[in-house]
Amino acid sequence: MNVAKANEPAPAALPARKVDWAPLVLVPLLALAALPLVGSTATWTTLTIAALAMGMMIFIMASGLTLVFGLMDVLNFGHGAFITVGAYAGLIAAVPLAGWLASDQLAVNAVALIAIILVAMAVTGLVGYAFERLIVMPVYGQHLKQILVTMGGLIVIQQLVIVLWGPVQIPLAVPQALRGAFFFGDVAIEKYRLTAVVLGLMIFVAMQLVLTRTKLGLLIRAGVENREMVEALGYRIRRLFVGVFVTGSMLAGLGGVMWGFYRETLTPGMGLEVMVMIFIVVIIGGLGSVGGCFIGALLVALTANYMSFLAPKLALGSNIILMVAILLWRAQGLFPVAKRA
């Protein structure tokens, strides 16, 4: 940053964007601070990897919510329902492909897993589209009604899931090749968690690339900053928004499948259960910020995992404490996005 000052930038060149490092440092800081408390390095590594996996899944589920909020100022309380729908829609493919999932061969497993994910994403995308058309569209710009109506949508979808799949919990086994763990000395790393981390990172990177390197991403980010201006420049922000809403729903569906495999059971209330955590993540990250959402998800997952190891009784309150601490530091979240009234 000093460089720009020293050698007088050419008039055409924009000043380099200032990177806000403080929140980024928070994640490794938190992880390192927990190391002496946990004591054993092996346990710490296992906990950290587990937390990273959990964080990635939360990020995938929360990213759609934060984007939708940022772009259109809609807080979708029904987002949790997409997670449930995603997980259950995965069953549509998982039941006939049960044999493939149980196969010993990695390739067969992978094909089945991909099929499940695609089906889940397609279904949640459709549900998301219908949800946007029927439920959210009539109440743009009216926050109170949005909260009420999306809450109503959540109830209806959750009940429909029960109608279609029944109220009892359904077991969902992790694909054969992803069961068990790798061992590095004392450190045990579950294969499934590692897969989740890789998948989550891929999605984060892909999302960042789309948002920062493509015209579409530029429009989305511009829309987050100032919707009217983008409209005034001749872009149809409505269409953009439907796209983002559907993508966000699909991501929630993907997260739901991953979360379902992680828990190994599906319950109609599973979406609502993670919803609280997702809200905390989105608030911590700064409503509308994808990067903030990523950091927030990691922070929440790390805190939850360390606390449940160190002080199980306190673990439930740890997320709230984390949220309060962060909001006291930055009232608008880690990465505040354009402020609207």
Added chain:
Amino acid sequence: MTAPAPAAAPAKGAAMARSSAPRSRLLSAVLVLIFAGLALAPFVFPGSQSLNVAAKICYFIVLAASFDLLLGYTGIVSFAHTMFFGIGGYGAAISLYALAPDWTSLAIGTLAALVVSVLLALLIGLFSLRVRAIFFAMITLAVASAFAILASQLGWLTGGEDGRTFRVPELLRPGTRLMDGTLFGVQINGRLAAYYLVYASMVLLFVTMLRVVNSPFGSVLQAIRENDFRAEAIGYRTVVYRVVINCIAAAMATLAGVLCAVWLRYTGPGTTLSFDIMLDILLIVVIGGMGTLYGAVIGATLFLLAESYLQSLMGAFSAATAGLPVLPQLFHPDRWLLWLGVLFILSVYFFPSGIVGRLRGR
């Protein structure tokens, strides 16, 4: 009209002074019917199931009306209302369980619960009501869910998932005979005394809330709901008003929780803290009519009657369609929330003033 205007808000000029009145003959008739029906319930509808329903309607009226103070009058959505309800329930339960089952410990429990609730509401309010409605909704959801887990974890205090069964003061126990013989064929026992305690408290609390919303303070709240920026510009400190009403609503919900505990002689996570109850209140207030308080009365009555009696109807329908696909599941008695959810969404869109608004003919 950019501000969310959920209620029938004819608060203009002369209408403002009379906004406490039901302002419709039909609505007045329904309200009189409900209050009189509840007052005579033990005699008109004898039997323990109907008495249970009547008592539940009573404390749900208080709970839903106190929620309406926030949602309908101030335009803020709180998902922590059951938390305060639960604090009231647990306050009474713990003190009646741990101390003697008499009036003193009930008073101590109620007072302690009120103090905890108001402090918590103050804290949450100061922390999150400065910003937007959405923020408050999310934060209350998070806090309430943490509280529900906390209550089920602190087993030594709350009885965990099983909750606490306790004995109430002697006068209110079912075994207590207050009169020999029967009156209109109904035994005058402690259960009846408990019912009338709940009923009288409900009327008292409801009238108190009517008084609150029809005071100058209440008018400011409605101004904030309609346009908070303008209210602030006129010179009202909106944050203060929001925080105060949040505390009042919390206190009312706490008292409703105490009534619930006294009636059920039991407090557990399922009866007070569950998210389902939060959804019930939301449905009651929106379907009944936001920003009217009367909506809470009508909504709670209809909702609980439906919950108790409509389900058997749905069961019959479900059985009748047993051969068909999906339909039996759609009308399964446990799926009634599905239909209420649909009704809820429709009423937000098409009848934002709820049943009360319909009855008022607007």
